[in-house]
Amino acid sequence: MSIPVFAARHVYAAVDPSDAVEAVREAFVAHARGEWLMPSKVYVPVPPDGDFRAMPARGGGYSVLKWVTSFPRNPERGLPTVSGIVLLSDSADGRLLAELDAGALTALRTGAAAVLAAETLGMVDGPAAVVGCGVNGRAVARTFWARGREVLLWDADAERAAQAAEELGARAAGSREEALAADVVATVTPGSYLARLKIAPGVAIDADRDFLETEGEAARRIVAPEREIAESAPVPTISPKELRQMLDRGDPVTVLDVRNRQAYTDAGASIPGSVRIAPHEIPVRYQEIPRDRLAVAYCT
Numbered sequence: 481m482s483i484p485v486f487a488a489r490h491v492y493a494a495v496d497p498s499d500a501v502e503a504v505r506e507a508f509v510a511h512a513r514g515e516w517l518m519p520s521k522v523y524v525p526v527p528p529d530g531d532f533r534a535m536p537a538r539g540g541g542y543s544v545l546k547w548v549t550s551f552p553r554n555p556e557r558g559l560p561t562v563s564g565i566v567l568l569s570d571s572a573d574g575r576l577l578a579e580l581d582a583g584a585l586t587a588l589r590t591g592a593a594a595v596l597a598a599e600t601l602g603m604v605d606g607p608a609a610v611v612g613c614g615v616n617g618r619a620v621a622r623t624f625w626a627r628g629r630e631v632l633l634w635d636a637d638a639e640r641a642a643q644a645a646e647e648l649g650a651r652a653a654g655s656r657e658e659a660l661a662a663d664v665v666a667t668v669t670p671g672s673y674l675a676r677l678k679i680a681p682g683v684a685i686d687a688d689r690d691f692l693e694t695e696g697e698a699a700r701r702i703v704a705p706e707r708e709i710a711e712s713a714p715v716p717t718i719s720p721k722e723l724r725q726m727l728d729r730g731d732p733v734t735v736l737d738v739r740n741r742q743a744y745t746d747a748g749a750s751i752p753g754s755v756r757i758a759p760h761e762i763p764v765r766y767q768e769i770p771r772d773r774l775a776v777a778y779c780t
């Protein structure tokens with residue numbers, strides 16, 4: 481039995497950065513709906529050089545395992561920080577179907593997740609800065625660029641930032657402060673970079689997940705000013721009778737059924753024509769809600 485092997489160039493040729501954003505959005509929604517099982521990843525530390533990570537998942541008829549490294553000093557040896565393989569199997573019978581380069585897949589996913597986070601927070605205008613211009617930083621920059629954003633690049637190694645800027649047709653920031661003053665900042669560096677910085681209120685930070693786990697409070701404080709504004713804005717309410725009248729009149733209104741799965745199943749019915757979208761899905765499915773008309777959400 482021969483197994484197809486997709487090298488980095490095949491993975492990059494198959495998925496462009498914008499397609500990756502949509503694929504990652506769908507994946508997050510599917511995971512939020514409970515359609516994918518994703519057990520916690522397992523770390524195999526190799527101090528002081530780095531670690532291996534095993535990341536299993538199952539969904540959509542497939543089971544996958546990403547076996548990937550983080551060896552931050554590898555570039556000094558001419559090797560990538562992140563490398564490894566993704567094994568794709570058929571969930572029905574366990575057959576191994578394909579092997580894919582994990583470095584390329586990680587870069588596409590990391591770029592997409594950073595851009596999706598910024599877009600989901602409503603930060604769709606203005607320049608985006610990327611701090612750290614290695615393999616994954618460049619992937620983040622490429623994805624912002626593909627979404628039509630101006631990109632500013634900063635790296636501790638100025639030559640790296642300049643090279644990346646030339647490669648992408650983007651601009652290297654004149655200083656670290658200039659990069660950090662951008663509307664959105666994505667840090668893609670090894671270690672807890674943010675801990676040493678002062679971040680202006682309202683600046684959105686997309687930090688490495690490992691950092692968020694260890695320095696969670698600091699990261700939450702950084703995004704808090706934006707969230708507080710959103711949450712403190714008054715949301716008008718209307719009665720079921722008023723909604724009935726609006727629908728009878730044919731007013732342009734989108735009705736959102738935001739009941740959780742259990743409440744929906746128990747009730748057995750919903751207002752005809754309503755869009756089902758659970759509250760926890762709104763951050764990743766908000767684009768399905770038309771902006772040019774009133775949206776009315778109901779639950780039980």
Ligand SMILES: NC(=O)c1ccc[n+]([C@@H]2O[C@H](COP(=O)([O-])OP(=O)(O)OC[C@H]3O[C@@H](n4cnc5c(N)ncnc54)[C@H](O)[C@@H]3O)[C@@H](O)[C@H]2O)c1
Nearest residue numbers: 550561590612613614615616617635636637668669670689
């Ligand atoms: N959580 C995730 O989803 C995820 C995904 C991919 C990579 N990562 C992690 O992100 C990190 C970067 O990955 P990579 O493949 O791009 O590595 P890389 O070695 O190719 O690039 C890292 C870059 O960061 C720069 N840098 C280091 N310290 C800096 C600092 N203080 N200020 C500015 N720039 C600095 C380096 O000069 C280098 O250019 C790694 O630690 C990797 O494990 C996390």
